[in-house]
Amino acid sequence: MGYHDTIGDEAAKMLEFVENGTTDCADGTMDVPASAYTDTAYFAREMSEIFLKLPLLAALTAEMPNPGDYKAMDLMGKPILITRRTDGSVTAMYNVCSHRGMILKPEGHGNAKRFSCPYHAWTFANDGKLIGVAEPRKFGEICKENYNLTPLPCVEAGGIIWVSLDPDADMDIGKHLGGMLDDLEAYELDKWHYCGSRRIYGANWKIAYDGYLEGYHFAAAHPETIHPRTFSNIMSFTAFGPHLRVGYPQVRIKEALGALPRETWGEHENEGYDFVRTIFPNVSIFFAPEITQVAQLIPGPTPDKNMTNLIFIRRNGPKDAEDAQAIEGMMDWLRDVVDVEDYGVGLQVQKGMESGARNFVTFGRNERGNQFFHKYVDYFVSDDPGKAPPIL
Known part of the structure; x- marks a missing residue:
């Protein structure tokens, strides 16, 4: 079965849910301790066993497509180049000079063949090799090879640049992503145009991630933005290891799919149905017809906080000044929806978790994606090497 055949079957499943008034359900409800969102020891385990070991999205190919392009960023509190x-x-x-630890480049994008430290002007090639020491005769003799910038495991696949903060990480990205890599490659993201980014701040990273995994909240939390387009509390779930493709039927799914031959349904994403793709542990991708939003959640520095970078790409660059202005407006609008309607709620959830009012939260049968996600978090932080990974 081909990729579009699979997508077509998922669209058909969403249509069936709409017609029957049902949704994709787990076998039962699931309780998660409130401490999972507040406890510093559990948070430290998440950081050490998940975020400091697994491949993480660091950049999109579209952000730095040309030789000499670079991106400087903070990833899990680490300065990365x-x-x-x-x-x-x-x-x-x-992104740390090997002489005295100075940050080489401020956060952002650019193009450079070499990097000169702003403190003492040591110079590095863009592959990290030390090529120049200021006034070397006075400084003293050193072996330059011992002073190259400290490398990190890195691979580019699916239009995304993946980095691990573990120097010994297994960067077999095909193994890590499984079928989700096929999903990404179908879009040929490496050929897309980078539009820009926005940044927002929210509660515990799992509270933020929970919102991408269910549409149960659409009617209550998004009455004027998402809900007019998309059914509330009707979802489909497909898993690839810990990663999920979450389907959301639009209110016009019957009309849209009814006008198309059944064998072509999988070729018409955004015409009657949408997907949010989540890549464990901290990425959500929403391919919208106007623009695509990639949300990168950076936990911490304490359990009650996260910083989220919203990265926006489009198949093609702006056609003219008016189109460029429209893109800026769309990025602002999407930023505001997530910030006000999702992260604003999340901050109140965090406050409720920390109050001690309840010892646990409950995910319903309809919140199947959330259940699966939390089981995977527990799987990674578990001390049991024989524990089997969750199954959706």
């Missing part, structure tokens, strides 16, 4: 070398390959390293 990602570069594209002259041969087109990518490199990741700590």
Whole structure:
């Protein structure tokens, strides 16, 4: 079965849910301790066993498509520098001068063949090799190879640049993503145009992530933005390891799919149905017809906080000044929806968790994606090496 055949079957399943007034359900409800969102020891385990070990999205190919392009960023409190070398390959390293620990480049994008430290002017090639020491005769003799920038495991796949903060990480990205890599590659994201980014701040990273995994809240939390387009509390779920493709039927799904031959339904995403793709542990991708939003959740520095980068891409760049202005407006609108209607709620949830009013929260049968996600978090932080991974 081909990719579009699979998508077509998922669209058909969403249509059936709409017609029957049902949704994709788990076998029962599931309780999660409130401490999972507040406890510092549990948070530390999440950081050490998940975020400091697994491959993480660091950049999109579209953000730095040309030789010499770079992106400087903070990833899990670590200053990271990602570069594209002259041969087109990518490199990741700590954005830290090997002389006295100075940050080399401020956060942002640029293009440079070399990086000069703003403190003492040591110079590095864009692959991290030390190529120049200021006034070397006075400084003293050193072996330059010992002072290259500290590298990090890095691979580019599916239009995304993946980095691990574990120097010994297994960067078999096909193994990590499974079928989700096929899903990403179907979109040929490496050919898309980078529009810009926005940043928002919210509660515990799992509270933020929970919102991407269910549409149960659409009617109550998004009455004027999402709910007019999309049914509330009707979802479908497909898992690839810990990653999910979550389907959301539009209110016009019957009309839209009814006008198309059944064998073509899988070729018409956004025409009657949408998907949110979540990549464990901290990425959500929403391919919308106007623009695509990639949400990158950065936990911490304490359990009650996260910083989220919203990265926006489109198949093509702006056609003219008016189109460019419309893109800016769309990015602002999507930022505001997530910030006010989702993260605003999340901050209140965090306050409720910390109050001690309840020892646990409950995910319903209809919140199947959330149940699956929390089981995977527990799987990764577990001390049991024989524990089997969750099954959707």
